[in-house]
Amino acid sequence: MPDSITDPWLEILGQAAQPHQDGGSDPKQQRSRQRKRELLAAATRVFARDGIAKAKMADVAKEAGIAVSSIYDYYPSKEALAYEIPIQRLAHLYAAFLEQVAPLPTMRDRLRLFLTMTVDHARDNPDWARLLYLEIWPSVLIEEARVRRSVDDFGRIIVAMLREGSRRGEFRADLDPHLSATILMGSITHMLITWLLYGRPQDLAAATGPMVDTLMGLIASPR
Amino acid sequence: MPDSITDPWLEILGQAAQPHQDGGSDPKQQRSRQRKRELLAAATRVFARDGIAKAKMADVAKEAGIAVSSIYDYYPSKEALAYEIPIQRLAHLYAAFLEQVAPLPTMRDRLRLFLTMTVDHARDNPDWARLLYLEIWPSVLIEEARVRRSVDDFGRIIVAMLREGSRRGEFRADLDPHLSATILMGSITHMLITWLLYGRPQDLAAATGPMVDTLMGLIASPR
Amino acid sequence: MPDSITDPWLEILGQAAQPHQDGGSDPKQQRSRQRKRELLAAATRVFARDGIAKAKMADVAKEAGIAVSSIYDYYPSKEALAYEIPIQRLAHLYAAFLEQVAPLPTMRDRLRLFLTMTVDHARDNPDWARLLYLEIWPSVLIEEARVRRSVDDFGRIIVAMLREGSRRGEFRADLDPHLSATILMGSITHMLITWLLYGRPQDLAAATGPMVDTLMGLIASPR
């Protein structure tokens, strides 16, 4: 049974993978775009290290090797700069998943891939992960619609995949998909947070397999 | 088989339930203690509303109905004030659990109680919960040992109970207790965060039963 | 014919002489009130010297011998501070005039006194005069109602006196009081501005007599 492009989970994923309209200015010049990328990377490092509220634009500028005022050529405010980071990176994650998901035959494999990629993405970009999981996600302040949507997409994708898996009989039908999604996301997120804050488990990659196996076992339709 | 006071999980719980040394001064005066309680309650509200970093001592003072400088008669700094909140409340939670846990015969029931009480405590004190789950817990800033210990106690208690449950044959022995604890804590925490940020599930109490059931089902030793 | 308290010009003058509600905070302490006075005096000097837009709060603070942030204990912004100056001083001028005007028998004498006191007040407080005549008065920015009202009172008082003088037969009835008022105010103001900007006439007091005489001659009812 081939996937239809109209499968809800694919549609949601496809939209989430779209690089939403960039918040800052969009310079035409090649060199400028490069500077902007470097700025975002530098900001990620500084914000992850000091926290958004306590981080200083001066430190971001220094880290990026540009003038403080130049930051404002790209982003209108400190918050706009901070919010751009999770938006872009999450879109990348969703896009990468979209690219690799097609060949997999079952929703089970696909969901497993999604969770695994999420952990790997965090492990490969710990600064970004700190920012997302410790600053942005729990932030009471997310009034910015674009950030909120990016973050919410995560849950939406999982719920949609769970639904599709249930429909196909791969996943238990007796579990509310929101409940399952909460367990999946909460477990993965908590593992990441523990790793970020305490450095445990030391080998995050090694711990991911058993974690994902256990979670998949929980939701797998029996027999 | 009666509990021994030397059971690791009871020992850990007993220590966690001790009100750790208060950070501020400890005036003997009755009236002073009352003011201090009010101050802490006011601070909880303000910090939950604005976030610790953005909250102003002036707002806390106004909410408490006292002068800004008077706050410093009780707590040496804004952070000390902020940190005192989770410390006290978590100790209360642990103590309340300690009081009710004894009569329960199985670790399964006890763990179930712990998770349920955690959710109830958050539901009954949403301001405090915002502060703990959205501000303190993910905080990169927790260098303050006492806060960190209070928070860590949560995980320690669960791991110890899981171990004891495994030892008694109630819980699956093939699951690493840290992995199980991560799932339990992550799931509960994520449910609370979603409730705090999005107001869903609307009826948190009603959602807690199925969630705990599912989680317990996951770790229960088969037959 | 004794003045009635209900004479329009007296009523307007009486209101204008009221010290309008102070814009800044109103500390109870005696010492604080003194500081506030000194602050206003220092601000007058700095604003007159550098212009409001270019003046720095740091310079005002230095001139007043207090910390920059302390200024904000008294006034909420630079503009509020700047605007308070003309408001207070104009009210003083109006009040002083109100005190001295009663004994004078004719409107002619009274108007002459008003114009003379205006010039004297400026001569005695050249910093304040610079601020009022060169910064505030021509300011497009006066959206602050209180400042605008204080300044407008000046014209209102003159027009009302002209009307009363006409009614009494002292002033020519064929002149529109607004036209006359424009000539009176414009002439006096222009003389002051020239004095402030160019230092001419060198002896402002000596030049005032002839100026006022000429103006009064213009509006005096013939014979």
Add this chain to the structure above:
Amino acid sequence: MPDSITDPWLEILGQAAQPHQDGGSDPKQQRSRQRKRELLAAATRVFARDGIAKAKMADVAKEAGIAVSSIYDYYPSKEALAYEIPIQRLAHLYAAFLEQVAPLPTMRDRLRLFLTMTVDHARDNPDWARLLYLEIWPSVLIEEARVRRSVDDFGRIIVAMLREGSRRGEFRADLDPHLSATILMGSITHMLITWLLYGRPQDLAAATGPMVDTLMGLIASPR
């Protein structure tokens, strides 16, 4: 008695009507000159609207439809740009007056024309008038000699005309020409400022006649 070119008032007027050396570069290109004119017009509008100190070069550029940095191809600084405006326009006013004044037989008529043209010029160019009467004229900042001279020319021309009129017996000889000039200029200026700030008199043209008549009556030599 024909005017002699050596009449002081004519000599002063002639010099004032010369377009003083332009502050910016003087590109020979036709197109460039056009751009410069448009830039000056745009700057007039922006400066009149926001005030020189608060106006931003970026806004001027946007209004002129050119790049910010291009402004600097024409004028070396914001102040140079701002000052160029009154200089050029005043020179135009003086030149226009010079053109029309010759046929008039009496100094009285000539002075009347000068005052009327001044008002008309302001009414026809309210943006420029705001700039001149509310920003430049009272400016403490006019250290720029050329601006100051342009503005001062106004008074010089009037004083010279008053002197010539007195010499000819048209104007009262007992009035100090500086005093008379102050009344004339102050009255006209004040009428204009009131119009600019308050929109009154609504019909400026209609109000000008009586005002000028009254002023001329004041200085006219008695029969």
Add this chain to the structure above:
DNA sequence: GATGAATGAGCCTTCATTCAT
């Protein structure tokens, strides 16, 4: 014990101006 008052350190943001292309 309680507070009104004062402050120093700091930070985000603005903007006129420069310059390589």
Add this chain to the structure above:
DNA sequence: CATGAATGAAGGCTCATTCAT
């Protein structure tokens, strides 16, 4: 010529904390 891009220099304002009364 024209400009996009970059920046240095500032400045208004905030706020946690201190202290004399």
